[in-house]
Amino acid sequence: MKPLLEIKHAVKTIYNDDENLNILNDINLSINPKDFLVVLGTNGAGKSTLMDAITGTNELTSGKILLNGKDITDENLAKRSRNISRVYQDPKSGTAPRMTVAENLLLAKRRGLPRRLYLRHLKENLPEFQKLISNLPTLDNRLNTFTEKLSGGQRQTLSFLMAIIQKPELLLLDEHTAALDPQTSKDLMELTNKVILEKELTCMMITHDLSDAMNYGNRLIVLKKGKIILDLDQSEKDKLKEKDLLQYF
Numbered sequence: 001m002k003p004l005l006e007i008k009h010a011v012k013t014i015y016n017d018d019e020n021l022n023i024l025n026d027i028n029l030s031i032n033p034k035d036f037l038v039v040l041g042t043n044g045a046g047k048s049t050l051m052d053a054i055t056g057t058n059e060l061t062s063g064k065i066l067l068n069g070k071d072i073t074d075e076n077l078a079k080r081s082r083n084i085s086r087v088y089q090d091p092k093s094g095t096a097p098r099m100t101v102a103e104n105l106l107l108a109k110r111r112g113l114p115r116r117l118y119l120r121h122l123k124e125n126l127p128e129f130q131k132l133i134s135n136l137p138t139l140d141n142r143l144n145t146f147t148e149k150l151s152g153g154q155r156q157t158l159s160f161l162m163a164i165i166q167k168p169e170l171l172l173l174d175e176h177t178a179a180l181d182p183q184t185s186k187d188l189m190e191l192t193n194k195v196i197l198e199k200e201l202t203c204m205m206i207t208h209d210l211s212d213a214m215n216y217g218n219r220l221i222v223l224k225k226g227k228i229i230l231d232l233d234q235s236e237k238d239k240l241k242e243k244d245l246l247q248y249f
């Protein structure tokens with residue numbers, strides 16, 4: 001199978017305390033279409049830096065990134081964002097606060113189009129948006145609510161819907177449930193898994209939650225000091241116990 005994403009000899013070096021430090025230390029990783037890859041690792045292991053390199057937020061010192069066989073290493077953030085979407089941990093980061101839920105969804109649906117077209121024809125899109133949120137008690141009847149009035153969980157659910165409304169080639173989830181209370185976090189994780197499977201998305205998800213790492217995804221990697229120290233496929237993951245994972249922390 002042709003990989004969707006290939007990371008080849010990725011190195012990110014920073015200068016810290018009078019010395020060079022490799023926060024990504026020769027990472028090689030291929031993700032196949034429809035893979036749901038979970039990434040675990042201690043604080044500072046390099047997980048977000050790896051996602052930053054994939055989105056173009058922070059460029060690599062050396063190495064290559066290919067999407068569908070095409071070298072995107074030197075493409076800018078805006079160009080990559082047409083194919084790659086990302087949900088961050090902070091509920092405030094993914095949505096425009098002074099716009100309604102419906103307007104935010106329209107912005108996400110129109111991503112990549114000229115800005116003057118962004119908010120046209122809102123009305124005719126409302127039935128689609130209503131359908132999208134109709135099975136989500138957290139957002140039902142909220143289409144006309146300003147996003148700044150939503151709770152963190154509602155905003156994060158909206159950020160997630162915005163990330164998937166235009167089917168992305170690659171979905172990146174950067175601890176997207178970590179700031180939420182346990183029940184809201186569980187609800188969003190279940191929604192995430194359902195949508196990924198139904199829409200056959202390719203996804204890379206960073207988490208610190210060991211049970212989410214065990215329960216979701218078909219592949220699991222552990223990062224430590226900028227290196228992949230464990231890489232398990234579905235069958236290896238199925239045999240895993242939480243205590244097996246704890247030894248890597």
Ligand SMILES: Nc1ncnc2c1ncn2[C@@H]1O[C@H](COP(=O)(O)OP(=O)(O)OP(=O)(O)O)[C@@H](O)[C@H]1O
Pocket residue numbers: 014016023041042043044045046047048049050
């Ligand atoms: N621009 C930068 N300048 C200096 N140090 C940086 C920079 N970006 C990241 N680092 C350092 O690189 C290391 C990796 O950071 P990164 O945020 O990728 O880790 P992480 O695995 O996502 O951690 P966490 O689980 O805490 O979010 C950390 O030690 C961090 O302090």
